[in-house]
Every structure is written in structure tokens, then in C-alpha cells.
Amino acid sequence: MKQSRSLRAAWLTVSAALLGLATPLSVSPPATAAPSSPALHWTRCAGDGLDARQQCASLKVPMDYAAPGGRTIDVAVSRIPAEKPAARRGALLLIPGGPGNTSLTDPSGKGQKLPQAVRDQYDLIGFAPRGLAPSTTVSCALQHADLATSTLRPWPAPDGSITGNLATARRLSGACARNGGELIRHISTLDEVHDIDRIRAALGEHRLAAWGVSYGTYVGAVYSQLFPQHTDRIVLDSNDDPDPDLVERGWLHAYERGVEDTFPEFARWAATAGNPDRVATTAEEVRPLFLRLAARLDRAPLPWPGANPPELNGNVLRQTMLDSLYAPSRFPVLAELMLAARRGTVPPAPTPPPDQALQNLAAVGIGTICNDVAWPTSTADYREAVADSRRLHPLTAGMPRNAMVCAAWPHPPRRSPVRITGQGPSDILLVQNARDVATPLSGALRLRRALGARAVMVTVDSTGHNAYLANGNACGDRTVSRFLATGKRPDGDVYCP
Known part of the structure; x- marks a missing residue:
């Protein structure tokens, strides 16, 4: 059924469940160049639906770079070789x-949307970041109920x-401390x-191009800040605010702005004759x-077996x-749920990914978010901030x-x-949708x-999260593709209407 497919698509966004967020902090000193790594041993990749050309390998990296x-851990790497070796x-x-x-599967997936001129020149490289299967895995062994997006x-x-x-x-946090090792x-x-730079060295490349989303x-x-000498053409797509504090x-704070930027687009679509x-x-x-329905469901939730x-x-x-605001293609998910709630009914329950996959994903997300920067511990600070947020941004209700x-x-x-500073080679192109619920334009600027x-x-x-070859437009796609294929960027910042 239409509702079931749409809601299942929304459930699969759980990969972003944890976000997909003093005086200036000092920059960590760049590591010395990664030691010469043994050549990667490429073999056939496990799994279905992959391009027959995609190969996989495993790289050992230090668990602790200090x-x-x-102890070492494994990081899984994949590639599809450049399609025109003479032009590589x-x-x-x-x-x-x-x-x-x-x-890890992106060389077979979104990598194949890249223009032929890019695929001719570049090996397409994917990887499973540390902690994610089939790299050495980590898990917090959370309870099933705690894997819900609205809990994480x-x-x-x-x-x-x-x-x-x-x-x-x-x-x-107690479960992660006990079970995460x-x-x-x-x-x-x-x-x-640092794992990425080990991957670069293992590939035998002096410089690495990248498309980060x-x-x-x-x-x-x-x-690019820590290893500027090893960067080639860098595309940053749907950009996070780099505030080091x-x-x-x-x-996470940016969702307030992102929802305010994007909800009007949903509203226009949802009222279209x-x-x-x-x-x-x-x-x-x-x-x-929407606000009335949310308040009614606060008072009288509907059972959803x-x-x-x-x-x-x-x-x-x-x-x-x-x-649902991540992409216009997901707008029906929210509309269908609003219509069901107004009738006092629920659609079929979405089918979630297996708990094991969610456990792995949640642990990596928790570890990254909590280890990257210190979080406040004062209950009073959170209460005050939530109260202000609820008053100013009722759609996001303090979350x-x-x-x-x-x-x-x-x-x-x-x-x-x-x-992040301006020190280093001028080899970066940012592409950003004007309306993006997760990484709003204000942060990208x-x-x-x-x-x-x-x-x-x-x-x-355009509206949506992920711009290049996704929710952007032809002008933006052309500009990014030309940069990756030729290295040519616009002379200055540009706007693609």
C-alpha cells in the first residue's frame, strides 16, 4: 500500500536519528604522514545488488592514534576502478x-550517477567508518524501545x-559504557x-578527492584542515556549521531554523488542489x-501495534x-499520517531495519556525537534552553x-x-540547497x-537535504560536475535559481 511504503521510507531515515548536533578551542596538531601501508588486498564484495566491478578490502588502523x-581495528574499504585508465x-x-x-556500497550506488568524465578519471572509493559492520563493530546493546528515533x-x-x-x-550512556568496550x-x-588518511596511503595516493555529504x-x-597537502578536488554537499564550541x-540546534525554512514548502504542497x-x-x-494534531495526540495517543x-x-x-522534510518526495509520509490522525486511525506500522543494524548504527552515532565535544551537564541549563526553544519554535517543541x-x-x-580556517589550497566547492531541514543555509554560510x-x-x-545529483537542480549539478571533471570552479560564489 502507498502509506506502508512511504512510512517505511521514513523509518529508514533512522540513520540520522541522533542528529542526521567558552573560548575557542585549539586545533589538534596534524598527525605525521601515515606510514607506508601494505597494498590493499581486493576481493569480491559480499552482498547483493552490487556492481560486478566493485571490489572490497580491509585495512588495519590503530584503535587509538595516541x-x-x-591494538588495531579493521576498516572496510570498497572501490570501482576508473573506467578509462589512460585518463585516470x-x-x-x-x-x-x-x-x-x-x-561501502556507494561506488555501486550513487557513484554511478556521477558523470562519465568523473568515473573515467577516478577510482570511486567507499568505506564503512570505524565501528560499523563490516568494519570492526561496536554496540551499546540498547533495549529495543531505546532504538526508537524519538528516544535516541x-x-x-x-x-x-x-x-x-x-x-x-x-x-x-550507562549501557554504552558497559557494552561498548x-x-x-x-x-x-x-x-x-585519521582513518581516511590511512586509506589514502593504502591506496598509494598522494592526494585524495572527496564528495562529502x-x-x-x-x-x-x-x-582538509589537518591534511591540506593530501587534498585534491573536494566537494562538500549539504553543509554543517563547523563551530568548534x-x-x-x-x-541539533539548527533543526529549529531548518524546519522554519522548509515547513512552508510542505504547507504549499499539502494545500495544492x-x-x-x-x-x-x-x-x-x-x-x-499540524500543531493542533500534535497537541491532541499529546493528550490522547492512538495505539499503534x-x-x-x-x-x-x-x-x-x-x-x-x-x-519527512528531508526531501519533497517524503512529504506524503507526513500528510498521510496527519490525515490518519485527524480520522483517529493509524496506518500500517512501518517495518524497521533489524535491531542488530540499529544497535550498530546507534552506537557509532552516540560515540561520535558524545566524544567530539563536551556537553553541558546542568539540568537547569537544559530546562531553560528547552523552554525558550518551545516558545520560539513550536514546530520542533524544544527537541x-x-x-x-x-x-x-x-x-x-x-x-x-x-x-576550520582558510589556510590551505583553494580546492573546495560547497553546494547547498536554500531550504534544508537538517543542514540549513545559515550553517553552510x-x-x-x-x-x-x-x-x-x-x-x-531547491528544497531538501543532499543537493548534488539528489534534491538540487540542473544548474547546481552542472557546476559541481564540471569541477570534479575539470577542476574549474566559478570565480566566486554563485546562486542557481
């Missing part, structure tokens, strides 16, 4: 979002209370960046209707709203300022976050300012 001679330029790394996503990215209670959220934070302490952006833009920016905390999922006769009616949680409450509707698992994280960050002369930015008049 003790590089100690190097390797293009596909950096996944998240944190908690993988790009918690919403305040209907009255604004965060007491239950703080108890959940203590329970989840030593590896959970070494899951971070800086660890991933969402959280991958932060990874790509940090790599906040990092992922700031990305002839739309089978039309919820109102005018766009102006959609926002108050088979779902996690097993009821349709106000926060589940709000979470569905957030997930972006709420206490999540990191509020009770037992481990202080091992290193300070990296401050901060990354653009931080990079200075190193970057040029293409702003696309």
Missing part, C-alpha cells in the same frame, strides 16, 4: 553522512518536562579523519493544523514531520535544545575539536566564511 603501536587522475572518496552511515533524539514531554529525557540519557571511546570525527561535509572540512550540539494527500485548502492552514513506540503520540508525529544521551556521557573528549579563499559556494534554489 598509541599507534597498540586518482581516487574520489565518497564520505557518508550520519554520523553512523556507511558509503529525544523530545520533551508534552508539558515541556525533561525529567524523563535525563533518566533516558543516564540509562543509554574500549572502542566506544575511540569513535569520533578525528578518528575517522551532510555530516561528511564536516569530516571533509576537518580532513558546539559541533554536533549546534547541528488535486493533491491526493491534501490536508488543507490553503497553505496558511497547514501549520496550525507493531510500531516503536507502539503508539502514535504527539512526539511521533513531530518526528515524522522532521524526517533541538534537549538533553540527549551525551548529557550523561562518562568520558570527556580526548581531543579538542578542530577549528558559516562554513563558507570559515574556509575563506579556500572555497567557493553554490547556493541552489
